Amino acid sequence: MAQELMLEKWSSAISVVNIGATKEEGGSRSKVIKVGGQATLPFLFPEGSIPNKPVIAFEIWDSAPMDWPDTLKQPFADVLNDPLKWAKKCVDDFKAELLCLKLQGAHPDSGDKKPDDEAELVERILKTVDVPLVILGCGDDAKDNLVLPACSEAAKGECCLIGSAVQDNYKTLVAAVLADGHNIVAESPIDINIAKQLNILISDMGLSVERIVIDPTIGALGYGLEYAYSIMERARLAALSGDKMMACPFICKVGQEAWRAKEAKAKMTEFPAWGPEAERGIAWEAITATALIQSGADILVMRHPAAIEKVNKYIDNLMTNDKIPMSK
Amino acid sequence: MALSGLDIYKLLPKTNCRECGFVTCLAFAMQLAKKGVSLDKCPHLSDEAKSKLQASSLPPIKLITIGEGEKRLEIGNETVLFRHEEKFHHPCGLGFIIEDSEADEQIKKKLEKISQLKFERIGQQLEVDLIAVKQTKDSKRFQEVVKLVSQNSGFSLILMCNDPGILKEVLPAVAAKKPLIHGANAENVNDIGKLAKEFKAPVVVCSKGLDDIADLTKALSSQGAEDLVLDTGVKSVKEKIWELTQIRRLALKKSNRSFGYPILISIDAKDPYEEIMEAATYIAKYAGIILLKSIENWQVLSLLTLRQNIYTDPQKPLQIEPKLYQIGQASDKSPLLITTNFSLSYYTVLGEVEASKIPAHILSVDTEGMSVLTAWAAEKFTPEKIVDSLNKAHAKEAVSHNKLIIPGYVAVMSGDLEEKSGCQIIVGPKEAAGIPSFLKNL
Ligand code: SF4
Numbered sequence: 081m082a083q084e085l086m087l088e089k090w091s092s093a094i095s096v097v098n099i100g101a102t103k104e105e106g107g108s109r110s111k112v113i114k115v116g117g118q119a120t121l122p123f124l125f126p127e128g129s130i131p132n133k134p135v136i137a138f139e140i141w142d143s144a145p146m147d148w149p150d151t152l153k154q155p156f157a158d159v160l161n162d163p164l165k166w167a168k169k170c171v172d173d174f175k176a177e178l179l180c181l182k183l184q185g186a187h188p189d190s191g192d193k194k195p196d197d198e199a200e201l202v203e204r205i206l207k208t209v210d211v212p213l214v215i216l217g218c219g220d221d222a223k224d225n226l227v228l229p230a231c232s233e234a235a236k237g238e239c240c241l242i243g244s245a246v247q248d249n250y251k252t253l254v255a256a257v258l259a260d261g262h263n264i265v266a267e268s269p270i271d272i273n274i275a276k277q278l279n280i281l282i283s284d285m286g287l288s289v290e291r292i293v294i295d296p297t298i299g300a301l302g303y304g305l306e307y308a309y310s311i312m313e314r315a316r317l318a319a320l321s322g323d324k325m326m327a328c329p330f331i332c333k334v335g336q337e338a339w340r341a342k343e344a345k346a347k348m349t350e351f352p353a354w355g356p357e358a359e360r361g362i363a364w365e366a367i368t369a370t371a372l373i374q375s376g377a378d379i380l381v382m383r384h385p386a387a388i389e390k391v392n393k394y395i396d397n398l399m400t401n402d403k404i405p406m407s408k
Numbered sequence: 409m410a411l412s413g414l415d416i417y418k419l420l421p422k423t424n425c426r427e428c429g430f431v432t433c434l435a436f437a438m439q440l441a442k443k444g445v446s447l448d449k450c451p452h453l454s455d456e457a458k459s460k461l462q463a464s465s466l467p468p469i470k471l472i473t474i475g476e477g478e479k480r481l482e483i484g485n486e487t488v489l490f491r492h493e494e495k496f497h498h499p500c501g502l503g504f505i506i507e508d509s510e511a512d513e514q515i516k517k518k519l520e521k522i523s524q525l526k527f528e529r530i531g532q533q534l535e536v537d538l539i540a541v542k543q544t545k546d547s548k549r550f551q552e553v554v555k556l557v558s559q560n561s562g563f564s565l566i567l568m569c570n571d572p573g574i575l576k577e578v579l580p581a582v583a584a585k586k587p588l589i590h591g592a593n594a595e596n597v598n599d600i601g602k603l604a605k606e607f608k609a610p611v612v613v614c615s616k617g618l619d620d621i622a623d624l625t626k627a628l629s630s631q632g633a634e635d636l637v638l639d640t641g642v643k644s645v646k647e648k649i650w651e652l653t654q655i656r657r658l659a660l661k662k663s664n665r666s667f668g669y670p671i672l673i674s675i676d677a678k679d680p681y682e683e684i685m686e687a688a689t690y691i692a693k694y695a696g697i698i699l700l701k702s703i704e705n706w707q708v709l710s711l712l713t714l715r716q717n718i719y720t721d722p723q724k725p726l727q728i729e730p731k732l733y734q735i736g737q738a739s740d741k742s743p744l745l746i747t748t749n750f751s752l753s754y755y756t757v758l759g760e761v762e763a764s765k766i767p768a769h770i771l772s773v774d775t776e777g778m779s780v781l782t783a784w785a786a787e788k789f790t791p792e793k794i795v796d797s798l799n800k801a802h803a804k805e806a807v808s809h810n811k812l813i814i815p816g817y818v819a820v821m822s823g824d825l826e827e828k829s830g831c832q833i834i835v836g837p838k839e840a841a842g843i844p845s846f847l848k849n850l
Contacts, residue, residue: 083618086657123649147763147844189845219839269781301710302529303759304752306717309692310492317490340841342759343709353527355705359680366681367710370688371717374649390681398646 087127090320093119094327094378095290096132097263099178100212101239106261109238110210113178115293115378116329121316122374126404133399134373136388137178137214137381138170139335142193142201143185148383149345151361155385163201164208171209174385180214181205182336186227187218199230206238214241214331214381216265221249229256236260241331241379243267244295247278254285265331267295270307272314272326279325293379294328300337300344301368308332312375332372335383338365362387370394411464413441419457420450427451469659469668472610472635472696474501474538474588475564481537483637483696484670489656492722498670499719500690501697502711503538503566505674508545508553515553518703519560525708530726530751534712540566540590540674540699547574554578558585566590566699570614572599583607588697590614590672591639597624601631610635612672617641618654622666637696639672645686648673652694670696680704684711691715726751730774732801733758736767740808743768743850745836745843746794747815748775748783756840764844769806773797780815789818791825798829816842 096117101107113135120128144160145153159165163181170176183198185191202215215231217224229252232242243265245253250266257264266282268275275294283289294315298308312330319327338344344364348356365387369380373395382388417437428449430436439445440461447453447461471485481501488494504522506515519539527534541557543550550569558565565587569575575589591612592600604611611628613636615621625636640651658667673695677683684707687698691714700707720726730749735758736742747757749772761768773794775783783789794814798804812831814822816838826833837846 083622083654083658085618085654086662123646124653125646126650189842299752302713302717303756304717305714306491306720306722307752309718310490310722313490314492340759342762343713353524353705354709355707359704360706360709363681363684363706363710366685367688367714370685371692371714374689374692390679390685394645394682394685397644400644400646402644404647404650 092322099241107238109212113212137180138176139180139381139383140166141182141184167205167209180381182216195226195230198227199234202231202234225252232256232260263291265295266292270297276325292328293331295331298332300341309375316376329378331379332377334369334380338368366390413438421452476586479562481564495721496719500695501537503699505540505699507542508550539563540568543569551578579607597627601628601633604633612637612639614639625666636669637672638669642676656694672697674699725777727777728754730772732803733770735761738767744807745813746771750777750779753779760840760843764847766847771803784818791828795829
């Protein structure tokens with residue numbers, strides 16, 4: 081006898097954010113990445129449509145990272161000093177669909193690069209590769225307010241995703257993104273109320289909520305992962321039940337957090353019981369990503385190509401067309 | 409599912425005879441809903457009402473115990489679909505499948521390796537729970553391997569065999585260890601049900617999908633085999649997520665007793681990363697037992713850590729002992745940093761201090777497990793509290809410089825804290841990630 085199932089009826093869906101603009105749309109990207117649009121909770125296909133898969137953005141830096149462990153540097157050893165080559169390697173060798181340029185070198189403590197130089201870099205990356213671009217500032221509010229508008233202007237018309245707007249520093253970035261036709265990352269410190277408040281503030285300035293991607297501030301596996309996990313679940317439940325101000329896709333900085341974990345970095349000589357660091361680091365990044373994909377992540381910013389390959393395969397398996405038999 | 413006072417009232421005689429000690433049936437119903445009175449105080453209940461009310465007080469997902477003694481595994485008794493609604497109660501069991509076709513030496517090596525899979529994280533001991541012995545050979549060999557495993561390890565056992573004849577021969581020797589029989593299917597359900605009852609062993613219901621679960625669980629419980637675990641077989645991850653979600657929803661939201669049991673999943677992926685990514689998915693989505701094939705330390709460490717995360721009580725954050733911690737070869741010249749006793753705050757600060765390679769003292773202030781900003785807002789991280797902790801831990805005596813580094817987020821308390829503590833206050837970075845460069849430039 082067919083078992084009667086229990087389907088939730090959601091009244092609303094997550095908004096779709098388009099990242100990248102092709103020639104027809106006034107940009108120069110080879111394709112547009114669409115994220116969001118889900119009308120149900122993660123991967124409950126029989127209950128509602130899930131039009132777009134979660135995508136991984138390869139994280140690249142404007143300057144060679146100093147504190148990355150060897151396991152992580154190794155696949156990019158020949159290009160870490162050259163963001164253009166690094167970008168090209170991600171796209172050509174690792175088939176990246178989306179890049180995330182982290183402007184770490186603009187930070188006053190780690191290079192203090194000038195806004196003009198960063199803007200030029202953005203321009204050159206856009207000429208070197210044709211995938212859509214995410215651009216993230218260095219996190220120093222004052223500096224980001226100089227650097228990000230310059231980069232935004234340099235990428236005008238390319239419909240990038242630029243971040244991050246935070247509760248007490250969002251106006252400059254919103255204005256730049258509005259002027260240049262991009263999308264914005266709204267970052268909140270593991271707090272659903274601040275996430276919502278910030279979205280309201282941003283949309284009050286005239287940037288439609290359909291152009292916002294939420295960064296809920298994740299922790300790595302073992303380092304507070306469960307906080308963002310539950311914040312994301314709560315936000316999704318609210319969004320699907322009709323809260324428009326929560327109905328944005330999520331971006332999760334998986335690589336940044338996972339590779340800070342001791343379990344990802346430490347050598348086996350230090351912790352023999354943990355097993356070889358090569359596999360362990362990749363696993364740490366991949367499992368952090370897996371859990372967040374299951375709580376609703378739409379864009380995962382990741383670092384290690386092997387972890388990215390595994391997570392991409394996992395996503396592809398989830399998104400295959402074959403129907404889930406509703407009853408068997 | 410718990411009934412409301414009004415739901416209960418509808419089942420009562422509504423005569424207001426007062427024999428229960430309450431003035432009205434409604435008053436009695438309200439107390440019953442709050443579990444403030446026992447059902448048998450009303451002598452006039454119909455049998456139907458009685459059974460409905462009794463059933464409603466049972467947990468919607470049954471608690472199942474596998475194994476005995478300290479290492480026994482308890483799973484089930486879950487009450488929510490999302491951990492923020494309450495919490496996930498019983499961490500899923502992780503185990504490994506060993507086949508009876510493997511050589512004794514190889515099995516012993518595996519057991520040795522499995523028994524060493526122990527990790528301490530944030531003050532908790534993380535361990536795996538189960539070994540499943542899979543029957544592929546004859547009864548004699550299966551018995552040998554079951555014996556080998558049960559003598560060489562303290563893990564709870566799963567007997568993966570659907571031949572009632574073989575199980576009947578193997579069970580007498582291990583029944584006292586309360587193994588989980590895996591399992592009952594449409595063909596053998598009656599025989600397995602009898603064995604489960606006779607040996608008081610829990611049983612896995614091996615169904616093809618969702619449609620045949622209810623028939624099987626009813627067949628078993630009608631025979632007195634009531635400790636059940638569900639297994640819907642090897643399927644694609646998305647199909648599995650759907651089934652797991654349906655089973656949990658049917659049990660919790662529809663009070664469907666046929667689905668009110670924990671779920672077992674065997675992972676069949678070949679690639680070691682795929683294997684743990686699948687397992688991770690099911691840790692998050694309602695699995696009660698997950699069985700793996702490969703046994704690499706890094707795989708198990710990452711899965712046990714995820715289990716720890718998902719099963720943390722969202723209302724009761726993990727805390728550490730509030731005291732003064734020495735990091736590296738800290739001397740009286742080393743900096744003294746202040747943070748909360750919320751495990752995550754402390755371990756994040758610790759990680760960054762360690763990464764800086766600068767020895768330091770960290771004072772964790774008792775904020776009842778709240779993070780810096782939350783504790784500050786709740787007045788659990790105030791100058792008074794910090795001074796109190798400084799005194800209790802004799803922290804000022806541990807350093808000769810009389811300087812305190814406080815988190816950047818609470819910079820506003822500097823003046824007040826300086827006055828109350830008599831120390832010089834240095835405002836540290838807002839985010840822990842800034843600690844290494846901060847300490848280097850100190
Ligand atoms: S004893 Fe039963 S019937 Fe009488 S008042 Fe109490 S609940 Fe009602």
